Amino acid sequence: MSAPATPALRLLLVVAVALVDRDGRVLVSQRPPGKQLAGLWEFPGGKVEPGERPEATLIRELAEEIAVTVEEPCLAPLTFASHPYDDFHLLMPLYVCRRWSGTPQPLEGQALKWVRPGALRDLAMPPADAPLIPFLVDLLGP
Known part of the structure; x- marks a missing residue:
């Protein structure tokens, strides 16, 4: 007798980046009040829109969220996270970026x-x- 099938969780593709400054520090942002997981620190990034490539998502999100401009060749994939939440499964590639233009500003x-x-x-x-x-x-x- 086979075990009952578990319902499939919705797969959510989110992309993130570790912006690395000249001192080897990484930029993180704190989720603002009113958002899910408010108060937690995370790497900048966001949801990949239908038909959008992860690199294009990062370029768009970094401009919208922190006012920096990134060129695609400056985004290097490092690793990814795969994590089940209660109502979806998160797949999140993490890129590293050492070159961008603009000074990060909290726009959201x-x-x-x-x-x-x-x-x-x-x-x-x-x-x-x-x-x-x-x-x-x-x-x-370290």
Whole structure:
């Protein structure tokens, strides 16, 4: 007798980036009040729209959220997160970017902070983001 099939969770594709400054720090943003997971720190990025490539999503989201311009060749894929939430399954590629133009500004009411990779562990982050930290520490050092 086979086990009953579990209902499939909706797959949500979100893309994120670790912007790395000249001092080897990573930019994180704090989800503003009123949003799901408010108060948690995360890597900038957002939902991939239908027909949109992940790199195009990052270019669009970084301009909309933090007023920086990124060129696609400056986005290097590093790793990804795969995390089941209660009502969807998140798949989130993480890119690294060391070159952009503009100064990051919080355009959507979020707080921004530059953090050393090892110090990311001290921040309250969504469950999908935390497993990405060791990859950044391996790449950039603590």
